Amino acid sequence: MKYGLLKGNTLVLLMILLTESLISQTLPRRVFLGIQMEPLTEDAKRIMGIDNPSGVLVSEVFAQSTASNAGWQRGDVLIKLQEKSVAGTDEVFAVLSGQKAASKFTFELIRDKKTIKGNAIFSSFPEEKYEDISMEYTSASSPVGPQRIVLSKPAKSSGKKPLIVFIGGIGCYSLDTPFDTSRSEIQLLNHLSRSGFICARLEKPGMGDNAGNSKPCEELSFLEESNSYVASIRSLKNRADVDSNAVYVIGHSMGGVFAPLISQQTKLKGIIAYGTIGSNFIEYLAKTRRTIAAAFDMNPVETDDLIKEFCACSAYYFADKLTTDQASLKNPACREYLSVLDLRSRAYNDELYAFNYPELWSTYKGKALLLWGENDYIASREDHEILKKTVDYYKKGSADFIIVPQADHGMNITSSFQEARTNPGPYQTGVSQIVLNWLKKAQS
Numbered sequence: 001m002k003y004g005l006l007k008g009n010t011l012v013l014l015m016i017l018l019t020e021s022l023i024s025q026t027l028p029r030r031v032f033l034g035i036q037m038e039p040l041t042e043d044a045k046r047i048m049g050i051d052n053p054s055g056v057l058v059s060e061v062f063a064q065s066t067a068s069n070a071g072w073q074r075g076d077v078l079i080k081l082q083e084k085s086v087a088g089t090d091e092v093f094a095v096l097s098g099q100k101a102a103s104k105f106t107f108e109l110i111r112d113k114k115t116i117k118g119n120a121i122f123s124s125f126p127e128e129k130y131e132d133i134s135m136e137y138t139s140a141s142s143p144v145g146p147q148r149i150v151l152s153k154p155a156k157s158s159g160k161k162p163l164i165v166f167i168g169g170i171g172c173y174s175l176d177t178p179f180d181t182s183r184s185e186i187q188l189l190n191h192l193s194r195s196g197f198i199c200a201r202l203e204k205p206g207m208g209d210n211a212g213n214s215k216p217c218e219e220l221s222f223l224e225e226s227n228s229y230v231a232s233i234r235s236l237k238n239r240a241d242v243d244s245n246a247v248y249v250i251g252h253s254m255g256g257v258f259a260p261l262i263s264q265q266t267k268l269k270g271i272i273a274y275g276t277i278g279s280n281f282i283e284y285l286a287k288t289r290r291t292i293a294a295a296f297d298m299n300p301v302e303t304d305d306l307i308k309e310f311c312a313c314s315a316y317y318f319a320d321k322l323t324t325d326q327a328s329l330k331n332p333a334c335r336e337y338l339s340v341l342d343l344r345s346r347a348y349n350d351e352l353y354a355f356n357y358p359e360l361w362s363t364y365k366g367k368a369l370l371l372w373g374e375n376d377y378i379a380s381r382e383d384h385e386i387l388k389k390t391v392d393y394y395k396k397g398s399a400d401f402i403i404v405p406q407a408d409h410g411m412n413i414t415s416s417f418q419e420a421r422t423n424p425g426p427y428q429t430g431v432s433q434i435v436l437n438w439l440k441k442a443q444s
Contacts, residue, residue, distance in 0.1 A: 027139035027146045029124040030209050031099045034065020037089050040077060048077070049113050054087035055079040058109075062179075070120035073111065080108035097212055125209070128178045128186075131155065133193050137176075137209075140235035142228040145214025148203035149232055150176050152193040153241070162246035162269075162443065164192050164199045165233055167262075169253030171343055172217035174208035175201040184411035184427040185252065191432035197439070198242060202232050221347035226258050230265045237266070245269065246443065250435070251276060253379065253409065257352070260360040270442050271364070272435055274371040275409045278383035278390065281353045282318065286311055291377035295417035313337045318353045358390045368399040369438045371431070373407030377417040400438065404431055 038044075038057040045051070055077040061067045072078075078086060081095045082105050099105065101124035109116045128135050128150075136151040153161065166189055168175055177183060181190075189199040203210050205228050206217035215224065237244040248270040251259035256276025263271065277284045289310045293303035313334035316327035324342055327334035341349050361368075368391045372384045384401055391399035406413050407428040408420035419425075 027148055027209055027213065029101060029127070029137065030211065031096055031101055031122045032065055032125040033067055033092075033096065034062040034123070035067045035072065036060035036062075037092065039088060050077060050110055052077070052079055052110060054085055055110065056086055056088060056092060064123070064126065066120060066123040069123060070107065070118060072109065075111070077110040078107065079110060080106070082106055126178050128181060130190070133190060139209075140232040142205070142214070142231035144205045144220065144224050144228050145210065147205060147214065147228050147232050148176065148209040149236065150201040150203065151198060152189055153198040154193060154196060157241070159241070160243040161196060161198045161241060162248065162439070163236060163242045164189065164197045164248050164250060165236070166199065166201050166250045167229055167252070167255035167258050168204065169255060170340075172204060172207055175203055176208040182426065184431070187427040187429070188250070188411065188432050188435065191429075192436065192439075195436055200232075200236055202229050218343075219345055221345060222351035225348070226261050229258060230262050233262065233266050248272065248439065248442075250274070252411075257355070257357070257360070260364050263364050263366065268366050270367045270369070270439070272369045272371065272438070273384075273387070274411065274431070275373060275376050275379035276370075276383065276387070277379070278357055278385075278387035280357060281355070282311070282314055284380060284383060285314055287380040287382060288378060291380065291417060295377040295421040297418065309333050310337045317341060318350075361387065361390050362394050364391065365395060366398070367442050369435070370399060370401045371404055371434065372401075373404045373409060373411065373414075373428070375407060375414040375417055375420045376409040377420060378409040402434055404428060404434060407431060
């Protein structure tokens with residue numbers, strides 16, 4: 001499953017949504033401060049000769065951003081924003097929440113032991129630009145708030161086109177990353193757009209431009225998130241340039257669980273599931289602990305202990321309804337094992353646990369392509385084989401299962417589980433070709 005991208009000293013492109021009424025169908029771009037931040041430690045204060053009690057170290061300033069236009073520099077210490085003191089990244093986000101592009105703001109920095117005060121204007125978050133692909137940032141209304149949809153299609157396009165909808169994994173992360181277009185999902189969808197398809201990235205509620213306008217991602221239930229995707233797809237089907245009878249969903253990881261659920265509410269011609277779940281959630285977790293153990297080079301004894309402990313911790317959480325904190329009192333190892341579940345709400349996890357996965361697929365009438373990367377230790381090959389049997393049971397011959405060579409869970413080039421964990425390569429372009437070949441066959 002895919003996890004959050006902005007952690008620790010990782011690139012922090014401050015992306016805060018503008019607050020706007022749900023009555024409007026136009027969702028604005030979020031504010032782009034454009035800095036990389038680091039905590040201002042006591043050692044850093046001592047080295048820089050700063051005695052200010054709080055602040056955030058600006059370790060990078062990005063071109064064409066609010067900070068760059070305001071004259072901020074690498075090494076500055078941000079101590080106030082909009083007259084409010086900031087002691088960490090969370091406080092910076094809190095101050096920026098609800099700010100609007102083109103609005104004025106005040107700031108206070110320390111540079112070379114001197115205080116600098118200034119005024120500036122917030123810039124909006126940039127958009128992806130390509131010579132041969134037309135980009136459109138549209139939105140749809142949903143039960144949890146307006147939802148950003150990032151569309152890509154051939155630059156020279158006319159008439160109705162088949163629609164490819166991409167839904168991401170379990171983590172709360174954005175699919176709108178113009179500063180990192182090398183990401184696998186963007187590479188895949190751009191390839192499909194260049195091949196004549198309209199592609200839509202469905203942003204998670206509460207993330208990217210949705211932040212502040214829709215329910216926070218971490219508070220959503222599974223069904224609430226699913227319903228937001230249904231609303232987006234129904235909206236897209238009404239577009240003049242979309243062939244509403246040729247809509248396909250690419251579900252990456254947990255997106256492959258959303259896909260059949262979505263098909264129960266709006267018709268899909270095809271589902272492409274990559275690195276997903278095909279058996280009950282506890283069984284899936286147990287199977288993938290074995291591949292995770294392999295990725296961490298555990299010996300057979302360590303592997304067996306890991307699976308046994310993980311299953312016990314999962315029982316505390318799901319069967320006994322304990323929190324991670326309560327489970328860790330029974331076994332301290334549970335805190336680490338169950339940390340992935342704390343990425344999402346209790347309601348989300350309980351709904352995920354309650355699903356009968358074959359039942360989700362039992363009413364699906366379209367075609368299915370089930371993909372598993374041969375070095376994907378996060379998902380199970382067996383789950384994809386189970387899914388193929390399930391789909392074919394209810395509609396014989398409608399499912400294809402393909403193993404993607406030298407690919408990991410993130411659709412990147414890797415040669416082993418171990419490399420997938422420690423040093424994955426760039427996007428495995430073979431995924432694009434497999435998907436495109438299947439789509440051509442599915443349309444015929």
